[in-house]
C-alpha cells in the first residue's frame with residue numbers, strides 16, 4: 001500500500017536528517033553526509049520522494065521550506081548535558097552539531113505543523129527538546145539486554161500500541177512486533193508528549209504530540225522492516241496537503 005497523490009498532483013517530499021560521519025567508498029575514507037539508504041527506500045515505497053537534509057548551522061528553516069514532511073533518523077546517544085545529567089560510562093561521545101541541527105529541525109517542524117517521524121535517537125532527542133530525560137543505559141534499569149545486544153543486529157520484540165492514539169491510526173492498535181536497537185530509553189516524558197506504545201517490560205516505545213496531526217516518535221526501527229512500511233505510508237499521507245500547498249520554485 002502507498003499513499004496516493006491525486007492524479008497529476010506532486011508526491012510529498014519527505015526530508016531526512018543527514019549527519020556527518022567518516023565513511024568509506026571506492027578509494028576514499030572521509031567525512032560524508034550520511035543517511036542509511038533504508039530510510040530513503042521506505043519513503044519511496046510509501047509513495048513519497050525522499051530528500052536528504054545535510055546538517056548545517058542555522059539551515060533548518062530553509063531546508064524545511066522545501067519539504068512536506070520530516071524524518072529524524074536514528075544514531076548515537078544524545079548529549080546528556082542537554083538534560084542536565086553527567087555521562088554514563090556507556091554513553092557515546094557527544095555529537096554537539098548533530099544534536100543542535102536535529103533539535104532545530106524538530107522545533108521548526110513542530111511550529112509549522114509539518115508531519116514528523118522521529119526514529120530511535122530521533123525520539124529520544126525529541127523528548128529532550130521538550131525537557132524530558134533519558135535512561136542512559138537500559139540494562140542498568142531493566143536487568144536485561146532485550147532491546148539491543150550492542151552489535152549490528154536488530155532484536156525483535158512486541159510493543160502494545162495505545163488505542164485511539166495517532167500511532168494506532170498509523171499502525172492499528174494492539175500488539176506489533178518491531179525491530180529494536182537501543183541501549184537508552186525515555187525516563188521522564190517531555191512537555192506536551194504522550195506515551196503511545198510500550199514494551200512488556202514497561203519501556204516507552206512511542207511518543208506523540210496529540211496537538212498535531214502527525215508528530216510521532218518511535219523507539220524502534222520501522223525502516224528495517226521490508227514488508228511493512230505502514231508508518232511511512234501514514235507520514236506520506238499526512239504530508240499530502242503540504243505538497244499540494246507548497247509553492248512551486250521559480251513559478252509566478
Ligand code: MN
Pocket residue numbers: 146147157180181182199203205219220
Ligand atoms: Mn525496544
